[in-house]
Amino acid sequence: MEFAKTGMSCPDCRLADLCLPYGLHVNEVQQLARIVKNKRPLKTDEYLYLQGDECQSLYAVKSGSFRSFIAHADGSEQTIGFYLPGELMGLDSLQHGRFTCSTVALETGAVCDVPLSRLNELCSEIPGLQIQMMRMLSKEIVADHDKIVLLGHRTAKEKMATFILMLSIRYGALGFSNTVFNLSMRRQDIANFLGLTIETVSRQLAELSKQGIITVKQRGVQINNLDLLKAIVDIVPQTDCISDSR
Amino acid sequence: MEFAKTGMSCPDCRLADLCLPYGLHVNEVQQLARIVKNKRPLKTDEYLYLQGDECQSLYAVKSGSFRSFIAHADGSEQTIGFYLPGELMGLDSLQHGRFTCSTVALETGAVCDVPLSRLNELCSEIPGLQIQMMRMLSKEIVADHDKIVLLGHRTAKEKMATFILMLSIRYGALGFSNTVFNLSMRRQDIANFLGLTIETVSRQLAELSKQGIITVKQRGVQINNLDLLKAIVDIVPQTDCISDSR
DNA sequence: CGTAGTTTTGATGTCAGTCAAAATGTGTGG
């Protein structure tokens, strides 16, 4: 998903209102833009940072999508979440200065590099930025709570439906279609994220297809009946998004 | 768990280094203390705030323990977490100004009331406070990631062992015994938190008892073999705590 | 076109949920 051109700066970025510049005055956005470094694009499966790395910068998704996960001593992984444009990655590192998870590109994408030391300075100078920074941290917490709810007590079908619905909502909030989109992650990633096996994910997608609620063609997903999908979920995810039809 | 006396202020609070004052100069802590209001103690099952309430203040646990949970339209709940002394509650509200979960006292306890507007002002004046605030938000995110890992792919036995171990670590970090403590929450709360049923929780506790790893007497838990407990968990939770024997 | 990776489909097993009842604990009023 191409959105903001690589090299485009905060004042001109269409994602500004979903990102750090939200609520800032024009000149403040310019100040922010001056500290943001544009990173080169990342290719599929390229790592943005590794668990345990010292954190010098936070990264905002400019285009593409990313997966973050925690690796365990035994080699197993748990996918923590997926990041779409406008979202800030690396917020887990602010506690101790090291990333607690690894993040990898799911497709070709670009990120904005926000040096932490400069960001902290700027937060002191611009109250609005400090507020927005806390908003974004809080948003991550709320999103994580949604994930806890998702993993807590739901059946495989509910998990699958919720996953599709959350993506739909997030794409919609970005100005994309909320009924037709591509899954940038593999079945394995979905399964791992939802605490299921790939076989179960495959079967649930097939089931939802058979019921006519969605149409799946490899990575491509089309939602044919949003209401039925919501009926399966029935528990309203309080995802960050601004415009939710509910 | 009595810890800091009600009425005691930040500069004298034993929990200061786990809480907002961490890293501040003495005079800055005094500034902070001036905006903190002492709330009356809460009794068991008394609500601190309700999901959907407008957030005027954040609350730091002074003594006792709390449970926060999300209620769904169908009446079901998902426990999001448990709060112990020194922890800050309500961070989920910073995004939109409303609490996204309810929080209730598990036992008699007291909290510090930190008015949000004053806190924001103070963060602008005291860079160290702004940094610490972000650390605490980040800590919450890391803790939530641990919960996602916990709920993701673990068996009932692993969940139960991890739960006991995390409590052990947190009590230890507070200066309490990490081998003998009371569960302030009911079985129902543990089950709901772990995505299990009370029957399964009961059986797993019985199983761990039978193996001699722990001794359970109602709310009381004694860990007889910390290494065996860790062996069951095997996936190291990266919980916030400072001093971890591992 | 051939190989490797990914996804789907099928058959079987198992862990935790459900239902039911007993045991234990907690609180209240006599």
Add this chain to the structure above:
DNA sequence: CCACACATTTTGACTGACATCAAAACTACG
């Protein structure tokens, strides 16, 4: 202090949803 009622926890028998194991079908890429 005891008796009774109610809540919580434990134990047991059975069931079912999802995991596991295995193989086939589909895709992608050189």
